[in-house]
Every structure is written in C-alpha cells, then in structure tokens.
Amino acid sequence: MPALKTIEIIGGGLAGLTLGIGLRQREIPVVIWEAGSYPRHRVCGEFISGRGQETLRRLGLLEHLISCHARMARTATFFSEQICSREMILPRPALAVSRLHLDERLADEFRRSGGDLRENVRRSAQPMMEGVVRASGRRIHPIANGWRWLGLKVHAQRVCLKSDLELHLTPDGYVGLCQLDGEVNVCGLFRSRTPLPDAMANWRRSFSGAPSSSLAGHCAEALFDEASLCSVAGLSFQPASGSELNECSVGDAFSMIAPVTGNGMSMAFESAAIAIEPLQEYSRGKQSWEGTQQLIARRCSGAFRARLQLASWLQKALFHPRLSSGLIRLVNCFPQAFSAMFMHTR
DSSP states (O other), X not given: OOOOOOEEEEOOSHHHHHHHHHHHTTTOOEEEEOSSOSSOOOSSOOEEOTHHHHHHHHTTOHHHHHTTTOEEEEEEEEEOSSXXXXXXXXXXXXXXXXXXXXXXXXXXXXXXXXXXXXXXXXXXXXXXXXTEEEOSOOOOOSOBTTBEEEEEEEEEESOOOXXXXXXXXXXXXXXXXXXXXXXXXXXEEEEESSOOOOTTTSHHHHHHOOTTSHHHHHTTXXXXXXXXXXXXXXXXXXXXXXXXXXXXXXXXXXXXXXXXXXXXXXXXXXXHHHHHHHHHHHHTTSSOHHHHHHHHHHHHHHHHHHHHHHHHHHHHHHTSHHHHHHHHHHHHHOHHHHHHHHHHTO
C-alpha cells in the first residue's frame, strides 16, 4: 500500500484548522503553517449561524465548542439614522463565541488529533504547489470598485444592547454588536474613496457614531478592552468563481462574503468540510491534484454562489440611505421578509 501524501495547509484560522481536524479524523497526515500564534483576536462578527453549526456537528466539534465560553443568540435588531427595526427572532439561533477562545480550542483539537501545527512561521504561498491548500484568509485588494474597505473589532463591557445581535448603520459603514459570554463584540466595516486615516489611532471615533445615534447611546458607557483591538484592510466582497482560482483554497481565500450577513464563520467551516473528502482521495492516491482542485472549487462554487450574490446586493443596499431605511421598514411590516433574507444568505 503506497504511503499517504501529506496535505499542507497555509493558515491556521477557522477554515484551515477545521480542514486539518477533518483530515486527521481520517488519518491523513497534515501540516498547518500559521504566521501567528494562539490565543489571538481576529476581526470577526463572532457568531456562527446557518449551516456552519450542522457542519461542526457532523465533524463532532459542535458540543466541544459550545463548552468554549459560548452562548446562543436568538434575537436581532437593525438601526439606521432614521429608523429602528422591531426585535426579530432568528429563524435558527446562532452560536456566539469569541475567536480568542474558539481558535485556541480548534488548535488544541488539531494537535490532539496528531496534526503538525507550526506557529509563528510564514509559509510562502507562491507558487502554490501540489498538496498545498490556501486557508490564509482574504485576498488583498487595496481598492475594490473605487472603495477602500477597513474592518475593526474590539471587545467591551457595559454596552447596552436591545437584542443579542445588533446592526447599526452609519454614513460610511456599519457596526455590529454581538453579546458574548460576559462582554460584547463590537465589530465594524467602513469604506472610503480616499486613503484611510490611521484607523487604529481613531478607532473610538469609528465606534462612537453620530452624537444622537443609537450606536452612540448604546456605547456611551462602554469599557473597551484595548488588548482585543484589531483591524484588517484590503477587503473585497466581489463573489469569486472557482474556475478563476488556479489553486486549492478554502474559507475567505476562496471567497469573502459581505459581513452584513454574519455568515463568514459558517462559510469557513462549510468550505473546509467540502474539501475533506477530495483531499482524502488525493492523499490516498485515488485522485490527481488537478482533479482535486477542480472538484473542491466546483463544489464550493455550487454551495456558495447564490448566497454570495444576495449578500453582495444587500451590502450595496445598506450603503444607500433610502434603500437601507426601506429594508428596515420592509422587515417591520413583513417579518417573514427578514426570515427569507436570513435563510437565503445561509
């Protein structure tokens, strides 16, 4: 019997670690190269909704992660400068969990399964060789359709929330609030036509909102944990096609969904699960590398195409004052519209 081929994964985030764990459950040799270390904070909405929970359940990881300082999020409210939505019941509860705990727990599980995790090592991703999977996060786009996009995240206490999940629209972005175990994740996406100022130096201004805004009121007495502050730039939300990628990739490296949907974590887990079986077949010598790449890309494209397109449309609508207020009025009058948009972006 020929020796199993080793799978190398560049990036030890949600997608990379989940893929590594799934392959180790099938006794496939795996090396994960991670430029950073654990535990660490990441810019993220920090809740898992939709099919991501079922994916984790199939891999035997969901109950393990629920014990990881997690809580269930069941309600959501949306705020624009003109109007506030009613409190919406999520069609399916989301699992809210800090990346500080989640990534570390997944890393520990990967090591326990016999995987080789190499922290603080930056593995060159070019050229992508046979047997190497890119799970290193977003593909950097300094300018996307004329806009520069920036993500910021910080944890805080003493934030006044109306619901478990909140979305606050601002003239140049939006800020999401997510109730975690004992603190609130404050995560925002912002855009600019001109070079962005020093975001890390002015992060409080980004999260304060206009003086009379709902965001300012909710965060008026917030105690921010500056150790959790992090940022990410060079974002693009143009839906990718698997046929455009001449490599094997999962998670945001495949395609990044507009954050407004809160489905990025789920897509990371789902894409990792999609890649497990084809990579297992390649490792066992039953599938060529080219065929493996094409199969993973085709399956990811099929699974995510519709939700990526809808998410892109929703994001554009939220940055248009009349359309965003119109969407909030729509879900106030027809709560089933919210349920439909929620389910179709998952």
